[in-house]
Amino acid sequence: MGNKISILCVDDEEPNLFLFKVIFEKKYQVVTAISGDEGLEILESDHNKIVAVFSDMRMPNMSGLEFIKKAREEYKHIGYFILSGYSLNNEIHEAVEDKLIRRFFTKPFDTDEIENCIEELRSENKIRM
Secondary structure, eight states: OSSSSSSEOOOOOHHHHHHHHHHTTTTTTEEEEEEEEHHHHHHHTTTTTTTEEEESSSEEEOOOHHHHHHHHHHHHSSSEEEESSSOOOOHHHHHHHTSSSSEEEEOOOOHHHHHHHHHHHHHHTTOOO
16 A cells, blocks of 8 residues: 555445545555445454545445444544535434544535544554554
């Protein structure tokens, strides 16, 4: 995956994955998954390289929070975030309060806010780029 920090984006809509990758690939190694199951498979093989996971909230078969709960059981060192086209709800608010996720972003997201969160993780984990 190169020398860049690796981040994972999970979303059931390919245009969203494409956009996320185009926006962030100059600075980060962006890995994408079309479902929570695929995201878990990627984490299984690349969890030692990925520092942040950005997941859509509403996806078929497994919601973003269900995916993150499963992922956090094995990979607690990764920072998890929800991206959603829907507004903040009680379930997401509780996930932030319980520190299941670090932050919630609405779509369309602010690129600088996401980069700041990634850089915060980088400095917390003392990762060099």
